[in-house]
Amino acid sequence: MSLKSEVYSLLNNAQRLCRDCPEAAELSESLEEMRKRLEIPLRVAVVGIMKAGKSTFMNALMGADVLYTGDLETTYTVGWFQYAEHPSITVCFRNGEKVEAPFEDLEKWSVRAFEKENPRIHDVQYLIIHYPSEVLKQLEFIDTPGLNSVYGTDAQNTLDFLSIKGSEDTLYEASMADAVIYAFSRSTAGFDRDILTAFHSGGGNMSSPINSIGILTKVDASGIWDIFGEQSPVEAAQAVTSSIMTNADMKNLLFSVFPVCAKVMEGYTQLTAEDWKVLRIIAQVPPDDLIDLLYDAHQFAVSTEEEFQQLGDTDARKRLMNLIGQYGTLEIAHQLRAGKTQDQIGDILQEKCGVKAIREILLRHFGNRTFLIKSRYIFSRIRSLTQEIRKNLDKSSHLYHVCEQISEEIEGLMSSVQTLKELKILQMYYNGQIQFMDEEEKQDFLRVTGEYGRSAETRLGMPEGSSIAAMEQTAKEKAALWHGKSSGWMMPGSYVEAAATLARSYEQMYYHLNALNEE
Ligand SMILES: Nc1nc2c(ncn2[C@@H]2O[C@H](COP(=O)(O)OP(=O)(O)OP(=O)(O)O)[C@@H](O)[C@H]2O)c(=O)[nH]1
Ligand SMILES: [Mg+2]
Structure with a gap:
């Protein structure tokens, strides 16, 4: 029998046992929830400390500029992306109420700066964001507010959603996510290991290299990349990510760590015809001279000297630095010089910025094992549920026996499939x-x-x-x-x-x- 049929028959048997036992109504409901969960795409949550670049990465992954990102655009509510042909949002409140809202209202319901204008943002449990991005057909993504050592309400939103209440409590026991991407960057005080280990220890070792990867974000802006060097930011960061993975603790926690330069990809999707015009002028500057001009990003953006002015006015240059930064400008100029079209450049950037590799890894490492990862979650969840219930029961009670039978079936299954x-x-x-x-x-x-x-x-x-x-x-x-x-x-x-x-x-x-x- 395949794993699929084994798992369904386990759930069927368990529910049958519950049906004959009135006290098992709650257990039966949990089993039903698990069954439903088996039938939907794998849910991948992106977590990490504040400003690690989570929302930017998610935009890059979906090849769109959906989520609000930036220094003021602090994510306040959990955003759960699901595939749909037309964009829209569903606001899910803590009291169970669900309200459909136009897609244009996303900022109002997700960004912290809107709390005065929209006080109901505090009552939101999470948002479901329906969006027509191909990758969502196979994997659903969950953007989360940053976790900091001092947890604010927004961090608490993430912890609540993922069901971690303090580091000892479980994540995967009741978590909404099947798999996790940990985002960390050098500029945000390094890698918050405590968070990682909290996830790892939660739910009986459920977070592991099978369902967790790391991403090292902002590699174009963290001192890893040298504008005068031969390597791109992602290439330069390979040495850093490989050295992170030589750490034995990391090997226990993560499948691997991948460098990513998501902002360039996100910025690319926002470039206007006017921006492209400026980029074409910039592409005419000989490569070595362009590196000299771009070396100081601030000067490039604000200088009124002739050699800068001839490329475009300060507003235009500022815009480019904000959208795609030094590396993005340099790379796009390089590709324009090589005669590439805008669309071709988009594909090249996907690759150069590390987004393509991560998308492939997600589909391969997570996507191919969707059912397995979910089954693993279900086994562990049923195991702990039945243990928990048995703890407070008399051994002769009916419910005790039901729980015992169910956990025996699981143990048998785990050693035979x-x-x-x-x-x-x-x-x-x-x-x-x-x-x-x-x-x-x-x-x-x-x-x-x-x-x-x-x-x-x-x-x-x-x-x-x-x-x-x-x-x-x-x-x-x-x-x-x-x-x-x-x-x-x-x-x-x-x-x-x-x-x-x-x-x-x-x-x-x-x-x-x-x-x-x-x-
Ligand atoms: N240079 C550069 N900056 C980046 C990159 N990714 C993100 N950033 C910047 O880092 C800042 C934070 O990015 P966000 O994506 O909003 O970070 P976040 O983790 O979602 O932040 P919170 O939701 O507030 O926790 C923004 O100013 C981004 O533009 C990158 O690859 N390169
Ligand atoms: Mg964010």
């Missing part, structure tokens, strides 16, 4: 507990556990459209190969467990393909 075993070794691998002998082994492991997709071809590392017979043969060979590896008696236990799990996964694929071949 192959995908869950794969998940367990994946977790061990990301925690640094499993070392493979070489790159080839590592790639076999990542492929078959679905890192690159769940089609049979991808899991076997074969070209799309390979014949079933060829795949059957490969699966058989790999099963034998890994079976051999699993009996390496001198290898560490964790390696042996991983090898045995892999052998089993290949074996299952083999049987499956074999059956198809015989049809």
Whole structure:
């Protein structure tokens, strides 16, 4: 049976047990909520301290300028993005009331500066923002107010929404998010590790490299990038992000950290015809001279000297610095010189600013495992719910038995379903507990556990459209190969467990393909 059918049958059985027990009404309701949650796209929350660049990043990810960002545009309410053909917002109040509002009112309901004009902003629990961005068809995003060491109401909004009440309480136990992106930047006093560990410790280790990544924001403006150097900001920041990931704690918490320069991407979407005209003039300046002119961003924006004036007036230059900064201006000028069109430049910037890589990672690392991540959440949630209920009950009560039966079923399921075993070794691998002998082994492991997709071809590392017979043969060979590896008696236990799990996964694929071949 597939994981999907196993999980649904677990929920069905559990609900059936509840039906015969009047005291289990609340438990039954929670189970129903979990079932609904399985059927919607994965929800990814972006969290981090104030001004880390969360909203800017989210705009860049969606390729639009939706959320208000900036030094005064402090996000006050949680914004939950869902796909829709036409933009609109739903304001969800703490008292349960839901009100539809025009999309133009987004600022009024999300930005702190509007609290005087719109005092009801304090009663908002979260906003649902319906928006026609392709990426939302697969993943939903949640923008959150910044978390600071001194929690204000806006930070509390994030904590409430994600159900973290203080660092000991749980995140994923009742969280609205399935996966998390931690945003941190050098300029916002470094990486707030306390927040990360609070998330990590919440809900029985639910935040892990399987469902969390980090982004290092503002790499064009944090002293990482050298305008005279050969590298782009994202390239220059690779060294910083790799060194962050050598830290053992980080390996336990995050899949990886990716540098991003979201502001340039966000700014690009706002460039007007007039801005492009100025950029075309700027592109005519020889590259080395342009670097000299851009070296001091403030001077570039305000200078009235001839060499600056001939590029455009101060308003036009100020606008460019505000929208795309030094790096954006330099890169766009470079691409215009190479004869690229505005649209082509947009694609190039997606790549250069690190946004494309992150979007791909989100779809690959999170998107491909949506059901698995959700199931993992559900198991942990049901486990803790039933434990909690049992704590205060007499052992002879009906509800006690219901809870006991449900948790037994979960334990059984977790030790028998192959995908869950794969998940367990994946977790061990990301925690640094499993070392493979070489790159080839590592790639076999990542492929078959679905890192690159769940089609049979991808899991076997074969070209799309390979014949079933060829795949059957490969699966058989790999099963034998890994079976051999699993009996390496001198290898560490964790390696042996991983090898045995892999052998089993290949074996299952083999049987499956074999059956198809015989049809
Ligand atoms: N240079 C540069 N500035 C950035 C970048 N990303 C964000 N910023 C700036 O950092 C400031 C904060 O950005 P926001 O996206 O509003 O940050 P936030 O994390 O949403 O902030 P809060 O909602 O207040 O917690 C703004 O002035 C952005 O323009 C970037 O990639 N490069
Ligand atoms: Mg924000």
